[in-house]
Amino acid sequence: MIKKIKGMDFYELLNLRSDASPREIENAYLMAVSTYHQEGLASYGALGDLDRGLILDKIEEAFETLRDPEKKRDYDLLVIPGHPEFWQRAHFRRSTSKLQIEDASEEVNVWDKIKATARRSWSRKDGRDQRQDGYGPERLPADFYYYGDYLKKVRERRGISREDIADRCGISPARIELLEQESPPSFPHEEELLEGLKLYAKSLGFGSEKGRASPFSDRLDE
Amino acid sequence: MSELTKQSKVIWAIAGGKGGTGKSFLSANLAIALSVERGDIVAIDADLGGPNLHTLLGVRENGRDLGDFVRSQVNRLEDIALPTSFPGLRLVRGSENTLFLANLNHYKKLKLIRQIKSLPANGVVIDLGTGSAYNTLDLFMTASPGILVITPEPTAVENAYLFLKSCALRVLRAYARYFGIPDFEEKVSQGLEHSSSTLISFMENLAASDGSAGQVLSAALNNFKVYLVVNKARDRKDNHLGRSIVDVVRKYFLIDMDLLGTIPYDERVHWSLRRFSPFLFEHPESAVSQAIRSMAERLSLESPLVKSEEEPPPQA
Numbered sequence: 001m002i003k004k005i006k007g008m009d010f011y012e013l014l015n016l017r018s019d020a021s022p023r024e025i026e027n028a029y030l031m032a033v034s035t036y037h038q039e040g041l042a043s044y045g046a047l048g049d050l051d052r053g054l055i056l057d058k059i060e061e062a063f064e065t066l067r068d069p070e071k072k073r074d075y076d077l078l079v080i081p082g083h084p085e086f087w088q089r090a091h092f093r094r095s096t097s098k099l100q101i102e103d104a105s106e107e108v109n110v111w112d113k114i115k116a117t118a119r120r121s122w123s124r125k126d127g128r129d130q131r132q133d134g135y136g137p138e139r140l141p142a143d144f145y146y147y148g149d150y151l152k153k154v155r156e157r158r159g160i161s162r163e164d165i166a167d168r169c170g171i172s173p174a175r176i177e178l179l180e181q182e183s184p185p186s187f188p189h190e191e192e193l194l195e196g197l198k199l200y201a202k203s204l205g206f207g208s209e210k211g212r213a214s215p216f217s218d219r220l221d222e
Numbered sequence: 223m224s225e226l227t228k229q230s231k232v233i234w235a236i237a238g239g240k241g242g243t244g245k246s247f248l249s250a251n252l253a254i255a256l257s258v259e260r261g262d263i264v265a266i267d268a269d270l271g272g273p274n275l276h277t278l279l280g281v282r283e284n285g286r287d288l289g290d291f292v293r294s295q296v297n298r299l300e301d302i303a304l305p306t307s308f309p310g311l312r313l314v315r316g317s318e319n320t321l322f323l324a325n326l327n328h329y330k331k332l333k334l335i336r337q338i339k340s341l342p343a344n345g346v347v348i349d350l351g352t353g354s355a356y357n358t359l360d361l362f363m364t365a366s367p368g369i370l371v372i373t374p375e376p377t378a379v380e381n382a383y384l385f386l387k388s389c390a391l392r393v394l395r396a397y398a399r400y401f402g403i404p405d406f407e408e409k410v411s412q413g414l415e416h417s418s419s420t421l422i423s424f425m426e427n428l429a430a431s432d433g434s435a436g437q438v439l440s441a442a443l444n445n446f447k448v449y450l451v452v453n454k455a456r457d458r459k460d461n462h463l464g465r466s467i468v469d470v471v472r473k474y475f476l477i478d479m480d481l482l483g484t485i486p487y488d489e490r491v492h493w494s495l496r497r498f499s500p501f502l503f504e505h506p507e508s509a510v511s512q513a514i515r516s517m518a519e520r521l522s523l524e525s526p527l528v529k530s531e532e533e534p535p536p537q538a
Contacts, residue, residue, distance in 0.1 A: 047474065
């Protein structure tokens with residue numbers, strides 16, 4: 001049964017499993033923003049500005065909660081028992097506690113096997129999370145399109161000045177402003193704009209290997 | 223067919239809200255790929271306004287067509303399912319008498335749907351016309367599942383949503399009639415047809431005023447399964463578009479949509495059409511052909527052919 005938005009929790013809103021990694025949460029957030037962004041094609045003709053604004057606010061709220069380990073922990077206590085994969089794991093724990101796996105040489109191998117089995121059963125039972133078409137955010141490619149005005153919004157929300165970002169990226173604040181506006185005349189070659197936006201996003205901790213350790217940190221590790 | 227039950231047969235209907243999205247291209251090539259996957263496929267050109275599936279399949283000879291069936295010159299659809307140059311694939315040609323067919327009456331439409339359902343084959347691929355005419359919607363909903371093709375352009379996306387909204391309304395009306403939900407037409411007229419509100423807000427208002435009606439009709443939409451194909455994808459944004467549209471449809475239309483796949487843009491499609499040669503046949507290793515084959519494989523896996531129960535051996 002497809003849930004209505006009002007009844008969705010943050011994981012459902014972002015199409016995430018409740019055990020999603022920070023990287024998956026970040027991917028799902030970016031995917032959701034690109035879906036409902038006013039410049040995005042996906043919701044064109046389906047939603048008006050008001051509806052887009054409402055869902056983007058919810059997406060922001062979801063991301064703000066799930067990206068923060070403490071907030072996430074509190075939130076998980078409330079919602080995770082309602083998720084099918086929670087019960088799947090709970091059931092699995094109950095059943096495996098009765099097992100005598102004496103032949104296994106190393107405990108870690110047993111757990112690997114258990115996890116692999118559990119994963120297979122998720123992909124069978126929970127079609128929403130493990131679709132064959134890679135709908136789940138865990139399979140998103142890393143080459144996201146980062147919207148300039150959204151990067152600006154994230155920057156402002158985190159209280160980072162344009163000059164700071166410019167420093168981190170090694171380009172001028174004026175150039176950063178042009179990136180935020182995605183102003184085509186300033187970027188005659190599309191690749192230049194895309195690379196600039198990617199660099200800007202990386203400076204905010206999105207999509208970089210280095211940033212992954214603390215992807216939502218306000219300052220760069222590098 | 224002999225050792226397989228008719229229950230294995232699946233009907234796939236391919237539609238698109240806008241012209242030029244590649245419905246017929248996908249129908250032709252998917253039908254070929256499915257005929258390789260499971261054999262005995264019938265492709266039906268039900269583009270009642272402008273049939274050209276035969277051209278995409280490289281069939282140039284004239285023969286009996288859907289018009290003959292609709293005009294009752296032929297009694298069984300099976301009799302006009304003619305072989306193609308691809309083993310395991312037959313074609314029901316569309317009629318060039320477009321004016322007559324585009325306005326197919328209710329009785330003839332029911333007859334066509336009945337015969338499509340009873341056609342002896344392992345699968346049927348229906349190529350539908352552009353737009354949201356009732357005939358197109360009803361044939362689309364005959365399928366399980368229907369496949370909606372879009373291109374990454376605002377016009378195609380906008381028309382796809384319009385098509386889905388029309389389908390949803392058709393589903394809701396049918397269920398409302400069946401369950402005798404009072405004043406439904408009035409509610410649709412006020413809350414949906416003459417307002418810019420979304421389907422979800424209409425459903426929420428309906429549920430607020432009549433909880434059980436809301437529940438029944440939400441379940442009806444949930445059971446309506448649609449696949450999405452994004453055709454002519456050119457860049458990274460286009461590659462993500464399918465997933466995004468699926469998300470919007472599931473959240474705002476309550477329709478069970480899934481992404482079947484994304485087909486990259488390939489200039490050679492044009493040239494294979496000029497040569498009257500199906501693309502899958504001409505460029506089997508291209509990314510386009512691989513995408514279509516993987517769609518066929520997935521569709522086929524979802525509805526595996528079932529072997530009929532073997533007859534017991536004769537008693538000695």
